[in-house]
Amino acid sequence: MSETVLSDSTSPARATAPVDERLAYRSVFQRLLIRPEIGALIGLVGIWVFFWATSVPFGTANAAASILDVAATLGIMAVAVSMLMIGGEFDLSTGAMTGAMGILIILLVKEVGDLGGAGLSLFIAIPISLAVALAIGFFNGWMVEKTLLPSFIVTLGTFFIVKGAKLGFSKLTVDQIQVGRIDEGAGYSFWRPIFAAEWDRTKHQYEYRDVIYTLGLIIGLMIIAVAVFELFFQRRGERRPTGALAFVIGLAGLYGGVAVLHLTDGYGGNLLASVMFGVFGLLAVVGLGYWRYEPVGDRGRLSLDGTVSRPLVLAVVLFALAIAVAMILDATNNESLFFPFTEQGLRATLFLFLIGGSMTLMLIAGIRARRLSITTKTLVNLVSAAMLGLLAFFVRSQSDSIKFRTEAFSVLLILATIVAVWSIAGVLFAERTAIDRAADRLGGRLFIIGSLLVVVAFLAKLLFTTTAEIDAGLASSKFSMRIIWFFGFTAVMVWVLGRTRFGSWTFAVGGNKEAARQVGVPAARTKTQLFMLTAGAAWLVGMLLAFRLNTIQASTGDGQEFEYIIAAVVGGTLLTGGYGTALGGALGAIIMAMAQLGIPYSRWNSDWRFMFLGAILLIAVVANRFIRNKAEALRR
Amino acid sequence: MRRMRTVLAPVAALSLVLAACGGDDSSSDDAAPDTGEAVDEAVEVDDTDDGDAVEEAEVTTAGGGDLTIHMVTHSDDGPFWSVVKRGADAAAADLGIEVVWLGSNNDPETQVQMIEQAVSEGSAGIAASLPSPDQLVGPLTAAVDGGIPVITLNSGSNDYQAIGALTHVGQDEIIAGRGAGERFNELGATKILCGMQEQSNVALEERCEGLAETFDGEVIIDFVGLDADQTSQTNTIKAAMEADPDIDGFMGTGPVIAMSGLNAAQDIGRDAVVAGFDLTPELLDAIEAGDVAFTVDQQQYLQGYMPVLLLYLNVTNQNTLGGGLPILTGPGFVDPDNAGEVKSLSAQGTR
Amino acid sequence: MSTQLLELDNITKYYGNIIALRDITTSVNAGEVTCVLGDNGAGKSTFIKILAGVHQQTEGTIRLNGQEVRFGSPKEALAAGIATVYQDLAMVPLMSVWRNFFLGSEPVRRFGPLRWIDQDRAREITKSELARMGIDIRDTEQPVGTLSGGERQSVAIARAGYFGAKVLILDEPTSALGVKQSGVVLKRIVEARRQGLAVIFITHNPSHAYPVGDRFLILNRGQSMGNFAKGEISLEELTRLMAGGAELEQLQHELEMAIAGGNGDEGAVGTMTSTPSDS
Incomplete structure (x- = not known):
């Protein structure tokens, strides 16, 4: 069996596993790939990297605050609209509803009673406006269920009614197409922080921020690495304490390396630190593996065939092209700024696409090489690592901006290290081929802990400044309360959709309504509740707008409903219902916000904005379908 | 003052709750001529x-x-x-x-x-x-x-x-824009973002073009988001300003977008000259407070x-009258000097 | 014979002046399979709909455990323990196996006002219930749409059994399936019988019905062509009766003539039974 190089590389381990379990097992990466949000997540990272490279201030905390500010209201709606679309319905009144709720609350606190009278207290007006929103949502659902008309048509009607009501009531009561001054309402000082508080990071200085950021990031990533090991490799029957010792010594050595880097200055110190990182890092990795995991049995021979060598060669060619592009085009040309085809923009775009293509091909080659032998796979992975390392030093040597010289350099170097370590681990330890609940549980928990640490690290970086930064003339940036509403709402809806009966029924009524009804799912009620959910989300956005803007235009929100639907689709939700996620909607909203603000951040003319959005939408839809097909093939 | 009866589309759900908000304005039916x-x-x-x-x-x-x-x-x-x-x-x-x-x-x-x-x-x-x-x-x-x-x-x-x-x-939108450009020169701005609230609206583009004709420094003309989504408008202006630290002036081709420009500049702490077109109560307040330099009033x-x-x-x-030439009603300018008076006139509905 | 679990006595159904079913009498007991055979238009679907509570019989009586019953709606039939697995399955293809299994009756855990699905329990029960029916689903997380037709039928049968069905009506479960997949479903039917369910198996394929059935009801144009216990009839006879007796013999004779040096009776019948809808 292991004689021929074409046999499954992991056959020795597989042979010991029970037959049915062999079919059931999917590795941690395969499990990750079948998440519906994965396409949106990759897109998010890709677009962020793209604009980060083409724009000077895009990577700053200020830009993050702006992007999240735009994404928040869009995202709250996109999450709700995603759920409605999973339930198989559309709501075209959502956009107009956001503005209508903002106008309603202002009219309630300002104009109720005699014209221009004292109005209601916000404590009464807010529940009333929520009740009105839910009533409109109920009306939508009720109409759709009773008339059996497409929700597209019914909510188009509601859209016009709401739009007309906004204009009509504004003019009837204040004789203007805008209503304003919610800050004159009773109870404003209580409610304003809830809906529109702001966190100005320049007013929050914390000198240990960078320590927390660095340590959180490093420790978090290390824990995640251990979690991936635990999830990916086969546990050995009897553990080797000597390995644990090596692991601990390795970690201590790494910490020593950080200390050396921190305390020394100059070439010698850096060299010592890197040697320490290399040696102790390897010691830690090998120690961890030796301690816990089964050594690999048969590595097979080195062999290449067309399926692997073709992408490999193409990847190297693309890599060389990318380098050539970066060398030929001049990075210092900053003229004709408001045009996408600046030399600088072209350079970044071409470079990123070529490198992206090259790395994707390497990934494909690596995956295909797994079929040949472990030795081949390792070799391909090591080539990838070498390319990444080369890229890191190339970027460092070729660019003028600090951003590329430090940030891109370090990130690429870390990536190269990770790939290298991963390929070494892969040649030493056996991949797991059977479900191991205990290992999954431990790995999962470690993964969550590591991710939390990384989140804390980034939060510290985003929310606090240091005196040094202030002295350097840092522009103020404000994180709005709506971001917390956005994250909170998304988290709750992810839970609702994934864990509750209502969530399950949402998928069911969208996927096959008749079938759902036959087994006792209250289909009509579920759909009506979904309409009420989107209306409730529109109410929340209306409150966020009213307390932020103080004055609401009658046109506010009109036409936004399509942006919500686009965000949901970009996030992987199927237009035909029955498939999608709430988190995808949120990610889609962040992608849209990045695309929208990335263009001015890159100093491009906004005439290109819709072209860009259209391209993203198309790519997203195609990519999501591709990934879904792959995922379903994996599941078979 | 005058009373109006507006022919409104029937409104369903909102009207139930809002019925109490609006006073009954249709009583003029009974009033004898x-x-x-x-x-x-x-x-x-x-x-x-x-x-x-x-x-x-x-x-x-x-x-x-x-x-x-x-x-x-x-x-x-x-x-x-x-x-x-x-x-x-x-x-x-x-x-x-x-x-x-x-x-x-x-x-x-x-x-x-x-x-x-x-x-x-x-x-x-x-x-x-x-x-x-x-x-x-x-x-x-x-x-x-x-x-x-x-x-x-x-x-x-x-x-x-x-x-x-x-x-x-x-x-004449171009003439109005030219007038605004001269004002920006007086106020000492060097690089202006002329932000529009609609794409491919000729009148708005003429305002920006006129501005570019008379303004001594550089003018960037761009669509920065609809009035219907002020959050996105504000953040887009913010992004454009952050991307170009030299921008020290913002001209909004409408009153709402002018306020968005002001908010953007204040958010990132940019000391920029902000101006707008047309009037809203908020814009007049901001001019009176000195936050917005002026607005072009037609x-x-x-x-x-x-x-x-x-x-x-x-x-x-x-x-x-006019000898075949157009009679121009603008540009009139509202700045901190006359904002107070214009505000009271605006409240009467004549500005 | 003692009282049967479900007895049908002279069931007749008119749609206006069209007679869909006339004087149908049969029964099924716990741990037995009654096969209802008939060609297209024989009245099988009317028969199912009456038992499932979708339609009501015009004449005749249904007795469940000796008690006369009359189902006004599918819900009532289900509540009485009669579960129907339709050909077009009540399944949501994009949802996972375990979610489909428990759809509409999810087990919940609660904390204060919050209620959420007990996923671990639902997955475990799905896995063990399917295993009890002899189905080895690789992964209960996989979407039902990725299962084979036979597996899907199997999940539906297991679900009906788990949720307390006493009588299981299967509407042409093998009609859309290949030979191997049909075998899978037939095994499930045998398993359900072994676990004490009364199964009514509707099919137009005698060679599927014969190995698993304890009793055969043959319908032709709304009329019973006979109600036999297993020992009383052979597969050949069953096939002949189902397709309308003499007509089939005529056709069979012609076919034998056409096939020079044919393999004799069994082979010819085999040909016929594998394509019964042609007759």
Whole structure:
């Protein structure tokens, strides 16, 4: 069996596993790939990297605050609209509803009673406006269920009614197409922080921020690495304490390396630190593996065939092209700024696409090489690592901006290290081929802990400044309360959709309504509740707008409903219902916000904005379908 | 003041709750016509259309004059056009004639129908705005050929001569932009972002082009987001400013976008000269507080008052004014010096 | 014979003046399979709909455990323990196996006002219930749409059994399936019988019905062509009766003539039974 190089590389381990379990097992990466949000997540990272490279201030905390500010209201709606679309319905009144709720609350606190009278207290007006929103949502659902008309048509009607009501009531009561001054309402000082508080990071200085950021990031990533090991490799029957010792010594050595880097200055110190990182890092990795995991049995021979060598060669060619592009085009040309085809923009775009293509091909080659032998796979992975390392030093040597010289350099170097370590681990330890609940549980928990640490690290970086930064003339940036509403709402809806009966029924009524009804799912009620959910989300956005803007235009929100639907689709939700996620909607909203603000951040003319959005939408839809097909093939 | 009855589309759910919000304004139905005072009467006109455009006609009668002038505009009855209408009403009251106000809510088809209707009713004179010349030049030329004097207002400075109109009363957007550019020079700005709230709207682009003509420094002209989504507007302006640290001025081609520009500049702590076009209460407050440098006011009250007056004088006395050239109502500027007064006038509805 | 679990006595159904079913009498007991055979248009679907509570019989009586019953709606039939697995399955293809299994009756855990699905329990029960029916689903997380037709039928049968069905009506479960997949479903039917369910198996394929059935009801144009216990009839006879007796013999004779040096009776019948809808 292991004689021929074409046999499954992991056959020795597989042979010991029970037959049915062999079919059931999917590795941690395969499990990750079948998440519906994965396409949106990759897109998010890709677009962020793209604009980060083409724009000077895009990577700053200020830009993050702006992007999240735009994404928040869009995202709250996109999450709700995603759920409605999973339930198989559309709501075209959502956009107009956001503005209508903002106008309603202002009219309630300002104009109720005699014209221009004292109005209601916000404590009464807010529940009333929520009740009105839910009533409109109920009306939508009720109409759709009773008339059996497409929700597209019914909510188009509601859209016009709401739009007309906004204009009509504004003019009837204040004789203007805008209503304003919610800050004159009773109870404003209580409610304003809830809906529109702001966190100005320049007013929050914390000198240990960078320590927390660095340590959180490093420790978090290390824990995640251990979690991936635990999830990916086969546990050995009897553990080797000597390995644990090596692991601990390795970690201590790494910490020593950080200390050396921190305390020394100059070439010698850096060299010592890197040697320490290399040696102790390897010691830690090998120690961890030796301690816990089964050594690999048969590595097979080195062999290449067309399926692997073709992408490999193409990847190297693309890599060389990318380098050539970066060398030929001049990075210092900053003229004709408001045009996408600046030399600088072209350079970044071409470079990123070529490198992206090259790395994707390497990934494909690596995956295909797994079929040949472990030795081949390792070799391909090591080539990838070498390319990444080369890229890191190339970027460092070729660019003028600090951003590329430090940030891109370090990130690429870390990536190269990770790939290298991963390929070494892969040649030493056996991949797991059977479900191991205990290992999954431990790995999962470690993964969550590591991710939390990384989140804390980034939060510290985003929310606090240091005196040094202030002295350097840092522009103020404000994180709005709506971001917390956005994250909170998304988290709750992810839970609702994934864990509750209502969530399950949402998928069911969208996927096959008749079938759902036959087994006792209250289909009509579920759909009506979904309409009420989107209306409730529109109410929340209306409150966020009213307390932020103080004055609401009658046109506010009109036409936004399509942006919500686009965000949901970009996030992987199927237009035909029955498939999608709430988190995808949120990610889609962040992608849209990045695309929208990335263009001015890159100093491009906004005439290109819709072209860009259209391209993203198309790519997203195609990519999501591709990934879904792959995922379903994996599941078979 | 005046009372109006608005013909509204029926509103379903909102109306239940909001019924209490609006006072009953339709009591003017019972008011007897009185020679000393203008009385409004709502008449529903031409209901053959699909009905989503807000169509209304309000007839102002006073003094017993039998002269009827039609004012056919693309009015959306927003704050801008309600000031124009007040100007027209005031002229009607002052002259003792009748003005029929026809707003098409940006629907050229409806506006064409309204013009034809005015002609068939034997109007003494037509004042019309020309947002979309392609459709409107034909019917108005026919009206002139039929012996009805026509004056264009607000938009139409390029086409009034082709129609054979007496004159055009409005603001030339390029001239308004030029005036703003000179103000920016005085205020010491060096690089301006001219932000528009609509894409491919010629009037807004002309405002920015005029600005670029007279302004000494660099002008970046760009669409920065719709008024319907102010969050995105503000953040887009913020992004453009952060991307270019040299920007120290923002010109918004509308009042809402000017406020977004101010918020963006304040958020990132940029000390920028902010200016806008047209008036809203917020913008006036911001000018009075000194946060916004100025706004370009096209004094649209005149665009309502003057066409009525000029048509009246033409019909009764064969006068013409302007010598075939347009009569410009702007740019007038509102800055911290006169913001307070303009604010009180604005509250009265004449600015 | 003692009282049967479900007895049908002279069931007749008119749609207006069209007679859909006339004087049908049969029964099924716990741990037995009654096969209802018939060609297209024989009245099988009317028969199912009456038992499932979608339609009501015009004449005749249904007795469940000796008690006369009359189902006004599918819900009532289900509540009485009669579960129907339709050909077009009540399944949501994009949802996972375990979610489909428990759809509409999810087990919940609660904390204060919050209620959420007990996923671990639902997955475990799905896995063990399917295993009890002899189905080895690789992964209960996989979407039902990725299962084979036979597996899907199997999940539906297991679900009906788990949720307390006493009588299981299967509407042509093998009609859309290949030979191997049909075998899978037939095994499930045998398993359900072994676990004490009364199964009514509707099919037009005698060679599927014969190995698993304890009793055969043959329908032709709304009329019973006979109600036999297993020992009373052979597969050949069953096939002949189902397709309308003499007509089939005529056709069979012609076919034998056409096939020079044919393999004799069994082969010819085999040909016929594998394509019964042609007759």
